[in-house]
Amino acid sequence: MGWGVTGTLLSGMAVWGGAGWLVDQWLDTRVFFPVGIILGVAVAIYVVIKRYGGPDQAAAQPPGGRQSPPRTQKGQR
Structure with a gap:
């Protein structure tokens, strides 16, 4: 998973940065x-x-562990 995240971030920078460089x-x-x-x-x-x-x-x-119970309207239990 770590290499996938790293590759996605680097490829995003390379592709969009390259497109920006070409437009420049x-x-x-x-x-x-x-x-x-x-x-x-x-x-x-x-x-x-x-x-x-x-x-x-x-x-x-x-x-x-335990969370507080959900709040109810006044008078209901």
């Missing part, structure tokens, strides 16, 4: 290469979260 060469500017790298990192992070998921639900629960 075509338009004779210097702005699209850094924008492409930032966009590539953002898209890669999104892909990693969608592919591998977020944190485990068990790890997201507070320690101590």
Whole structure:
């Protein structure tokens, strides 16, 4: 899993940064290469979260085991 995440992040930077570099060469500017790298990192992070998921639900629960019961309206039990 670690290599998959690393590869996704690096390839996102390379692909979008390369596309930005090509646009910079075509338009004779210097702005699209850094924008492409930032966009590539953002898209890669999104892909990693969608592919591998977020944190485990068990790890997201507070320690101590039992959670408090859900709140009900006044008068109900």
